[in-house]
Amino acid sequence: MTQTVLKAEAPAAGEDANHTARSSRLGLGMLTAYGTGALVQDTANFGLNTLLLFYLTIICGMPGVMAGAALGVALVLDSFIDPLVGSLSDNSRSRHGRRHPFMIVSAIPMVAAFVMLFSIPPSLSGVGLFAYALVALLVVRIGMSGFTVPYIALGAELSDDYAERSTIVAARVLFTVVAGGVAAFLAYGVFLKGVGGQMHRAAYGPFAITCGGLVLLGAAVSTLGTLRARDRLHAAPEGKATAARFFAEVAEVFRNPSFRILFFACLILFVALGVASALTLHANTYFWKLPSSAILIITLTGTLGVLIGVFIASFLGRTLEKRTIALSGIGLIGACQLLPVPLRLAGVIQPDSAIVALMAAAGLAGVGASFALIGFQSMMADAADEHEHLFGARREGLYFAGISLSAKASSGVGALIAGLVLDLIGFPHGLDLHGGAAVPIPPEAVRNLGLVYGPGAALITAISVLMLLRYRRGREDHARIHGALMERRQRA
Template identity: 45%
Template sequence: MADGIVVAGFGFFLLFFLTAVCGMSGTMAGLAKMIALLVDGVADPAIGLASDRLKSRYGRRVPFMALGLIPFVLSFGLLFSMPESLTGAAQFIYATVCLVVLRVSLSGFVLPYTAVGAEVTDNHTERASIVAYRLSFQNAGILLGVVLGLGVFMSGATGMLERENYGPFGWTCAFAMFLAGMIAIRSVWSVQPRLHGPEESKENLLLGFFREMKELKRNRSFMLLFGTVLLYFLAYSTHSSLALHSSRYFWGLDTTAIQIILLSACLGPVLGAPLSKLILRRMEKRTLSLIAYFAIAVLLFWPPLYQVLSPVKLTPDAAAIVLLINGMLMGTAIMVGGVGFQSMMADTADEHEYLFGVRREGLFFSGLTLAFKAASGVGGLIAGVALDLIRFPTDIASRPDLVIPSEVLTKLALASGPLPALIAFLAPLFLFGYRLTRKRHAEIIAALDARKAGAE
């Protein structure tokens, strides 16, 4: 849930806040995001490996979560409280430092927590259920972030453009993340007896890190999943970074309509969680994810393209209804695809133990988040550069009577819809090479059990 609030803050509000409200250029705002995510991307595998190996009196995984919680909560609040006196390079440095601290500390919290989901059970179906619950609470966090933003602190005709609204929004979100994080830490503490013991290794952590990264490259299943998530999140980040710009200025929607549309995607778990659980009884995880990811590409593509090319344009009221339904379908597809994908990642960790004799849940899910963060950084940069290339105005808050040319709005629509849709269409192509079926996973689990029995 804490992670979901960050996703809402970064995915929907950050680029708009930095450009339209604070006056940063789109390129500089996107560059700040990318620098932070690339720094974090380098740290992620090391955090994952250290989490896999750590043995302490405070329990497995818990110390990393406890150390990461406070810094990421504080940096989130500080980011949206950027002093108005800062301009130019100082503004860029402030945003970049806040983002770097937030991203690295968030990894220290989220990576160990996510790895626990693969440790508490080896059952193929139970893992899908755990992922469904986790993604449901993440979506609840996104929903909470959107409601606090557009429904509470930025409500009203000009609420999105008023700088003084963003500080209270950031600190309220920070407080909610702190409460959710404490509950998560307590939960991981409670399942310590069910977790795998840390690997006994005398190898230097740095040398082990490079060796393990080579092993990951040799795991075909992991590399296919890595490529899938890299392209998918590149598309998603580009789209979500431009969502507020597109909704407000291309579609002409008011704050209430934008809030409802953004929230519609958060309703995905309502349909997606039970739907994925039902379908996975009869369908392979790979097949389910393929269908879901291709559906996401189509749902990203068609609404803005229709509005640009159709002789019959949607009015703002009609567009709100269409985008609401489209958002619900997309949220469902994202949830279904996420359940299949993340449980495939957990199964791949078993395959890795079978192939190399070590368990690396933390390292595996750090690979997942590495792909997410690298893609999010590049996607945010693409969105920022796109705003500058199409000459979309910055510092709109200080120019209330500004009229944006129609050709600029058309280019904005294409950048926020069809462009990320084309990227999203490529993402599931990797999954055609994934071969870890339900039957093969059962064989691997049986072989691992036999190996452990022989060792005893």
């Protein structure tokens, strides 16, 4: 390593015993209990990423720029919450562990605000509508931070083993598949089903209530089911948490080049996914002209692709480096974003074959998403070890605050861009207020909608690939760092 190790924080009492616990293999029950926590973020994210922009603009009549601004402002304000929660959980000392108390108290306000967000009173418009959506979205975001940042950091602490960390991430991704599949079925197969089902305003509230129940279930099972594993976690360092210490810790995290590369590569990728996801329902409804039954089939095909990708990535992880797997996944996502719309505009994809083509693209993109998620999150756990090697302190909470912030960027910055684009291309809003068919949609607006949600998002994805190419750590680096940490702990 080329950097000098700084003065280490005093190791907490019992750290040797914690390491012994982390060296034992995790059982299937513990992996399952931990994985269910993915239901919290990913069930809510389906509504936020896929439905919210459509709901605000088409159903509630909010202009695209205003809807995008609400999502963007909420993200900017919440961007201060993620690292704060990460630092607080890193430094928390409780008989229930330093992660679980945050997870326990966050889910209920998050669910209540999520239901409010999709139950906007029809009488609201203009500034009142904007303020209502912004406040509800902020509470959702803060609650999601309170659960997700400690939850993902918990996964990084359950094991010190290079390969088992990918298994832990795979368990999380498996429940991401469950969350996405169930939320899609609830949306397009139950509440928004039928011709023009996505235009039924009264259906969004019950959808949100049902998803809220799934979120609470995931939070309860994950939090209570992993409590007995708290003896595997790193103990909080000595010292009092202060504002000065918090800002010093954030600055310290960004001094690790591995973290910087992973953070910005992940952030850029999720922005690309956010642009595409926020415009997907618009595109499926107006560019591809699909009924809700076809949208459900395509969405579930993508979910199946994610599931298949988990097993393929786990198999490839035995021989390939994590960076290689992640790069392959991002490249696959970019190709699936890039090709369908130009092929449709060129006449290669005909209307009667569009569903099959979109199913193939969704399935392959799902495989790519598994590769990217497992690679990114497992590399971030390794980077947290590298941070301890360089600076003598554990910062999993802050490290995975970066992942959480990146995921939120998918519905924040991505939706902000999508909302601006809708207004720039002249796409009308408030169609539901006019009976759905009374407002004409210019053909060029529909064409441009397709170009932005497909090739436009692919260009942003390509930037993520270029960023991740700079990451250089691999299996041998992790073994060397882990050995050095073991030797340091034994001396301490």
